[in-house]
Amino acid sequence: MKTTHTVAVFCTVSMIATSSLAALYGAPPDKRHAWQVHDTRREAPAIVAPGARPGDAPADAVVLFDGSDLSQWEANKPEKGVPTKWRLVNGALESVKGAGYIRTRQSFGDCQLHVEWATPTEVKGNSQGRGNSGVFLMGLYEVQVLDCYNNFTYPDGQAGSVYGQSPPLVNVSRGPGQWQSYDIIFRQPRFQNGELVREGYLTLLHNGALVQDHWVLEGPTGHKRRTKLRPHDDKLQLRIQDHGNPVRFRNIWIRELPERSGGGLKGPLTDPAAVQGKRNEIAAEIRQEANATSVPLQKAQLLMESLAYESRPEIERSVVALLSEFLAPLKNADRATVEAKKAPILALRTSVKYLSTNQIVAADFPPLKVLETLVRKHDLDPKRK
Numbered sequence: 115m116k117t118t119h120t121v122a123v124f125c126t127v128s129m130i131a132t133s134s135l136a137a138l139y140g141a142p143p144d145k146r147h148a149w150q151v152h153d154t155r156r157e158a159p160a161i162v163a164p165g166a167r168p169g170d171a172p173a174d175a176v177v178l179f180d181g182s183d184l185s186q187w188e189a190n191k192p193e194k195g196v197p198t199k200w201r202l203v204n205g206a207l208e209s210v211k212g213a214g215y216i217r218t219r220q221s222f223g224d225c226q227l228h229v230e231w232a233t234p235t236e237v238k239g240n241s242q243g244r245g246n247s248g249v250f251l252m253g254l255y256e257v258q259v260l261d262c263y264n265n266f267t268y269p270d271g272q273a274g275s276v277y278g279q280s281p282p283l284v285n286v287s288r289g290p291g292q293w294q295s296y297d298i299i300f301r302q303p304r305f306q307n308g309e310l311v312r313e314g315y316l317t318l319l320h321n322g323a324l325v326q327d328h329w330v331l332e333g334p335t336g337h338k339r340r341t342k343l344r345p346h347d348d349k350l351q352l353r354i355q356d357h358g359n360p361v362r363f364r365n366i367w368i369r370e371l372p373e374r375s376g377g378g379l380k381g382p383l384t385d386p387a388a389v390q391g392k393r394n395e396i397a398a399e400i401r402q403e404a405n406a407t408s409v410p411l412q413k414a415q416l417l418m419e420s421l422a423y424e425s426r427p428e429i430e431r432s433v434v435a436l437l438s439e440f441l442a443p444l445k446n447a448d449r450a451t452v453e454a455k456k457a458p459i460l461a462l463r464t465s466v467k468y469l470s471t472n473q474i475v476a477a478d479f480p481p482l483k484v485l486e487t488l489v490r491k492h493d494l495d496p497k498r499k
């Protein structure tokens with residue numbers, strides 16, 4: 115809300131329709147949008163308690179490692195539930211040479227993943243041999259972990275690369291032994307009947323800097339070779355690589371992400387039939403509210419609001435009848451009588467004008483002319499003063 119005028123409209127409307135504060139306020143629903151702009155009927159996002167400090171897990175995250183135990187992890191063996199030989203060292207999870215990859219006990223698909231890691235303080239080896247590990251989303255797609263501070267290697271194998279596919283946009287590595295962070299937004303490729311129906315994407319922030327910008331995944335990670343996407347389950351275990359170097363990890367948490375589209379109220383609805391379905395649902399709810407009220411103008415206001423979501427000729431006729439009942443005695447009333455009804459007259463005019471301007475009702479919708487005449491005749495418009 116930018117102007118005092120907007121606030122004024124809000125208040126006058128709410129005087130007769132307190133249950134629908136923003137009724138007929140923003141641009142109306144259309145083929146692509148089930149809601150008005152600024153629609154208070156839209157489902158409010160869930161409240162999630164944030165972590166205490168930046169980088170801490172929000173309340174809805176699955177904490178995979180908080181420094182205290184390895185209960186969320188197992189060895190990457192054919193059998194399930196084999197404890198890993200990776201070590202717990204001063205609140206960090208340290209890779210052990212020869213112990214093999216570790217994997218989460220739980221499986222995940224689309225996710226937001228936070229991982230902190232540090233390569234060994236003592237610098238050993240070069241190129242891919244220095245502080246190498248990796249985070250494998252779904253166990254398949256590697257985000258490289260490597261000491262890339264003054265350590266040349268092939269760009270598509272640097273820290274922050276999607277290994278073998280996409281170098282990071284910048285090298286924002288900290289030095290050996292220092293803690294670094296990855297924040298990954300991962301959308302898996304989706305398959306139906308063995309066919310790819312949606313590409314997979316990976317976005318990565320390394321130490322807060324964007325290094326992968328919605329990278330389209332080409333295939334599971336390979337070494338020295340290109341791979342092709344192949345169908346897989348919607349949820350698979352996350353893996354972290356043992357590449358022979360004692361890389362440490364801490365503060366690992368993951369948030370599962372809902373589908374971006376077709377996901378109901380929170381995601382955008384892309385299918386026009388789904389949009390209209392949602393609009394009809396909202397309209398029905400508003401009509402129910404209208405039926406529950408015994409105040410005629412409130413009822414009229416609610417029914418008008420419902421028309422913005424779903425056009426129904428019989429509802430339009432009800433609105434005309436309700437408004438005529440209110441307006442008829444005012445047509446030839448004296449100024450004092452009309453003045454006393456100024457607030458509802460102006461609020462109704464706002465709503466009726468909204469419907470007419472947005473072509474929800476016809477430009478010659480009968481109550482509009484009556485309201486305009488009343489406002490002009492008695493000089494009720496606050497904007498003209």
Ligand code: MG
Nearest residue numbers: 246247248259
């Ligand atoms: Mg690696």
